[in-house]
Amino acid sequence: MDEQLKQIGERLRGLRDVLDIPVSEMAETIGIDSEKYEKIEKGELDITISNLMKIAHKYGVSAEELMFAEAPHMKSYFVVRKGQGMSVERTKAYKYQSLVSGFVNHQADVFIVTVEPKPGARTIYKNTHPGQEFNMVLEGKMELFIGGKTIILDEGDSIYFDSSKPHGMLAVGDKPVKFLAFTVEKN
Known part of the structure; x- marks a missing residue:
């Protein structure tokens, strides 16, 4: 990292x-x-x-x-094969895999995010960004904190929210959580 x-x-x-x-x-x-x-x-x-x-x-x-360090090149479509999206490990606990990195002028950012469990952790880094975000849990379970609320999401659950509100997440249990994160900035 x-x-x-x-x-x-x-x-x-x-x-x-x-x-x-x-x-x-x-x-x-x-x-x-x-x-x-x-x-x-x-x-x-x-x-x-x-x-x-x-x-x-x-x-x-x-x-x-x-x-x-890669500029997108595709204009008609862009395919990402399972496990092949460009990825970056943001911290030891978070890995982002881009699903739209090769498409020129994409209007949304789409990632598969993997969050490793942190047993006993209660401090969550919260961030904000303009626009809206959609998350869908693909594997595992997570606690999502939005503003002053805590929401538990299980495999298959999804949420759409105002991403200008402080938000962050933790993996629940002893397994990583993997979720689809789709962000769109309003113009």
Whole structure:
């Protein structure tokens, strides 16, 4: 994961350099101070997928280019075979596999997210991003926290919600939870 964080940081720094964007503007885009943002560019601090999507949207690049260094090429359709989507392990507990990374100008981001269980964990990192999100549990069970609510989702359950509300999740039990996450930003 450390190498992935460094590579993402390098791509963010490259984007900022090419577009002549001050550190303070990038930090403001994702709602953090400049010092923290500089740590992201150095690969010393993690950045959430939602914050990568905010940067990508604002500066006209795809989130996949920032995450994977690959630009989408397909315009008519894009097939992802089982287990073959481009993936990034965001932290030890979260893995995102993109299902739309190769389609040019996709209007939504679709991931299969795998969350490893953290026995005894009660602290949840919550994030926000503009728009709406759809989650459907493919395997396992999760606790989803939205605003002040806690919702248990079992295999086959789904939820659609306002993703501008703080939200986060935990795997329930001793098995990972795998779910489809579909995010769409309202224009």
